[in-house]
Amino acid sequence: MLGPLPMATEISPAEEGEAEGCIQCQKGSKLVLFVTGKCHWGCDYCPLSDNRRESPDMFANERRCNDWSEVIEEARAMNATGTGITGGDPMLDMEKSLEAIKQLKSAFGKEHHIHLYTSIPFDPVNSVRFANAGLDEIRFHLLDGRLERYLEVIDECHRVGINVGIELPCEPDKSESLFELLDEINGTNVQFLNLNELEITVGNQENMDVRGFNLSGAMTAAAEGSLELGIKLKQHAKHMSFHVKFCSANFKDAGQLRARFRRRAEVTLRPYEVLSDDDTILFGAIPTEEIDARDDIEELSSQLQLSEGWIRYDSITRRIEMPLSAAEAIADLVDVQVQLVEVHPTHERLEVSVVNLNQHR
Numbered sequence: 001m002l003g004p005l006p007m008a009t010e011i012s013p014a015e016e017g018e019a020e021g022c023i024q025c026q027k028g029s030k031l032v033l034f035v036t037g038k039c040h041w042g043c044d045y046c047p048l049s050d051n052r053r054e055s056p057d058m059f060a061n062e063r064r065c066n067d068w069s070e071v072i073e074e075a076r077a078m079n080a081t082g083t084g085i086t087g088g089d090p091m092l093d094m095e096k097s098l099e100a101i102k103q104l105k106s107a108f109g110k111e112h113h114i115h116l117y118t119s120i121p122f123d124p125v126n127s128v129r130f131a132n133a134g135l136d137e138i139r140f141h142l143l144d145g146r147l148e149r150y151l152e153v154i155d156e157c158h159r160v161g162i163n164v165g166i167e168l169p170c171e172p173d174k175s176e177s178l179f180e181l182l183d184e185i186n187g188t189n190v191q192f193l194n195l196n197e198l199e200i201t202v203g204n205q206e207n208m209d210v211r212g213f214n215l216s217g218a219m220t221a222a223a224e225g226s227l228e229l230g231i232k233l234k235q236h237a238k239h240m241s242f243h244v245k246f247c248s249a250n251f252k253d254a255g256q257l258r259a260r261f262r263r264r265a266e267v268t269l270r271p272y273e274v275l276s277d278d279d280t281i282l283f284g285a286i287p288t289e290e291i292d293a294r295d296d297i298e299e300l301s302s303q304l305q306l307s308e309g310w311i312r313y314d315s316i317t318r319r320i321e322m323p324l325s326a327a328e329a330i331a332d333l334v335d336v337q338v339q340l341v342e343v344h345p346t347h348e349r350l351e352v353s354v355v356n357l358n359q360h361r
Contacts, residue, residue, distance in 0.1 A: 017243030019165055019192045021115035021137050024082045028259025030113075031080040033071065034059040035100055038092040041119055041143055044207035045169050045198060052088075053203075058096075061260070063347035068103045074347060075108065078264040082113030082136075091120040098133050105134040115139060117167065121149050124156035131160035139167040139194065145177050147184045158189035165192040170233070170246065172198065172225030173211060178233055186240040193242055195230050197249040198223040222249040265345030272310045272323040276342065280352050284327020285319040285339045296320060304330070331357035 014023045024030045037048070037055035046053075058065045060074035075083065083104050090097040101114055115137035116130075130138070138157055140150050145168070157164050166185065170178070178195075185193060199221040200208045208223065216224040230246035237244040262279045269275060273283045288296055293313040297320060301311055304326045311322045324340060331338040342352040 015243065015245065017192065018245055019115070019137060019163065019194070019243070020113055021082065021084060021139075022192075022194065022245055022247075024113055025084060025256050026259070027081075028256060028261070028263045029079070029081040030260075031071075031075045031078065031083040031104075032059075032061050032260075033083050033085050033100060033104075035085055035087055035090050035096050036093040037088040039088045039119075040092070041089070043143075044211070045171070045204050048088075048203055050203070054088075061264070061346065062350075068099075071100070072103065072107045075104070077268050077347070078260065079267050080108070080112070082115070085114065085116040087117070089119055090116055091118040091122050094122070094126065098129060101130070101133040101135050110134060113137070117141060119143050121153050124153045127153060127156040127162065128160050130157075131162055135162055137163040137165065139165045141167055142181075145174065145181060147181060147188070147190075151188065155189050158191075163191055164189055165194060165242075166190055167194040167196065169198045170195040170226045170230040172213070172223060172229050175229055178229070179236060182233060182237050182240065182244075185242055186237075188241070190242050193237070193244045195233060195244065195246045196252070197230060197247065198226040199249045220250055261345050268345065270309075270312075270321075272306075272312075272321065272326075274324060275345075279345070280342050281345050281349070282324050282340065282342055284322045284324045284357075285317075285341045285354075286322075286327070286334075287318060287337055287339070288313065288320045289318060290315055293320060300326075300330075327357060334358075 021030070034052065035058055037052045037057070039054070052059070058071070060071045061078070063070065063074050065071050065074065085097055085100055097116065104112055104114060113136050114134060116135055117139045119141040121140070140154065142150060154164050182193070198213070200213060200215055200223055201221060213223040216222045216227065227248065234244045234246055258279050262275070265275050265279065265281055269281065273281050276282050286296070290313070297311055297313060300306065300320065300322065304322070306322065306326065311320065313320050321341070327338050327340065338357045340355040340357055343349040344352060
């Protein structure tokens, strides 16, 4: 279960040359579409969780989806302005990735910005297929840190109108090769390089320990030295032909994720719910068996003067939900448990906490 999220950092203005996909992600307005967990590469820094690694399942944000209608529904639930297609490696299910682009463009129009990540220097002949489907931006993760094997497909993607970038973790022990890579990229058709602060997670901690990486602080998943290297690389590329962006672990977790959660909450908030300062949803509740729910709701609606839509029964959690203010008002007047419930604004509405408002009951 997810816990409370850390505080979000302030969203900075877009930098000159920054990729459109990054600009929208920073605002939390991009759907994250995980098309497949298939990946053959086994990168030791991969942060992917066990429930997604090598899984054929598709996820739209945190929601497991069985068909395209559910993906579209999730995009509408957050009023998405675009989509980032990820995995695994989306190119290991190329037809599914192409269909994802077509479905999203059909549902939301050509202005719906779509970017895709891949580690595969795929056959350049497929570039036009992705361009015709509507792909706006592609980001290559260089498996060996070398550019040469990707240049042909990079050039073809650029030729057919797809913005091309490279995205890599900023590994502190790869300093020399990363500086060499900057010089290789300069003057090519690569339009941007995104460097992500290296993170130490449950999924990669053992591998990171072997490489001797430590956390940079108690309140972050970032590897020590990654930030400092990223700053130096960005400065080195200041006058090169492409834009360099460094994305910190803290911002990805506390900025982008919270912004996306907040956006979804603002679209899907029920009349009796409120959005907290932590971008979670708060409401009041009374645990109730379904057989008693109808009579209890009628009585509570009358006593609290609640209109239709401001009180409802949830059969899954077996509770009557209502405004928190109403729950607080009756907590000391009834002989049943009254609760404050806090949930994440995801499709599954994962619970963060449940607090009893009348502890003595």
